[in-house]
Amino acid sequence: MIRLFLLLSLPLYILDQLTKSWIVQHFRLYETEQEVIPGVFWLHHASNTGVAFGMFNGTQYANYAFAAVSLAALVFIYVMHGKGLFPGKLSRTAVALLVSGIFGNLTDRLFRNHDGGKLFDGTFFDGYVVDFLRFDFGFWPFHPWPSFNVADSCVVCAAVLLALASFFETPGQPVKKA
Numbered sequence: 001m002i003r004l005f006l007l008l009s010l011p012l013y014i015l016d017q018l019t020k021s022w023i024v025q026h027f028r029l030y031e032t033e034q035e036v037i038p039g040v041f042w043l044h045h046a047s048n049t050g051v052a053f054g055m056f057n058g059t060q061y062a063n064y065a066f067a068a069v070s071l072a073a074l075v076f077i078y079v080m081h082g083k084g085l086f087p088g089k090l091s092r093t094a095v096a097l098l099v100s101g102i103f104g105n106l107t108d109r110l111f112r113n114h115d116g117g118k119l120f121d122g123t124f125f126d127g128y129v130v131d132f133l134r135f136d137f138g139f140w141p142f143h144p145w146p147s148f149n150v151a152d153s154c155v156v157c158a159a160v161l162l163a164l165a166s167f168f169e170t171p172g173q174p175v176k177k178a
Contacts, residue, residue, distance in 0.1 A: 016104035079084035104151030
C-alpha cells in the first residue's frame with residue numbers, strides 16, 4: 001500500500017497543488033477566464049469553502065467542519081484498511097486516489113491565503129479550495145457543471161472504483177502489523 005501511495009497518491013497530490021498554484025498565479029479570482037474548448041471547457045479561478053457543487057460555500061465554520069470531516073475520513077480509511085476491507089487492486093487504487101484528493105483539498109483549507117489564494121501565505125484555517133476546471137455540455141445536469149479541480153477528480157474516480165470493487169472484491173483478513 002505504501003508503494004501505491006508513493007506512486008499514485010503523492011504525484012496526484014503534487015499535481016493538484018501545482019495546478020492550483022498556477023491558476024492562482026495566472027487567473028484573478030472570478031475575473032479571468034480562458035476558453036480551452038469553445039463553448040465546452042474553460043479554465044478560471046473560483047473559491048470554494050464548502051463541499052461538492054459549492055454547497056455550504058461561504059458559511060462561517062465551513063473550513064473547520066470540512067477539515068474535521070476530511071480528517072475523520074482519513075482515520076476511517078486507516079481503520080478499514082487494518083480490517084482488510086481493501087483487498088484488491090481496485091479498492092487499493094481507490095483508497096490511494098481518495099487519500100490524494102482528501103489531502104489536496106485539506107491543504108487548501110488549512111494553508112491557502114483567502115486573499116489571493118497563495119499557499120502558505122495566510123492564516124491557518126482561513127483558506128479555500130481552488131476550483132478551476134469548468135465544463136458546459138449544454139444539457140442538464142451538465143449545463144454548466146460546477147467547477148472542480150484535480151483533487152475532486154481523484155475523489156470521484158475513487159468513489160467509482162470503490163463501487164466497482166464492492167462487486168468484484170471480497171474483504172480479506174485484517175492486516176497484520178509487522
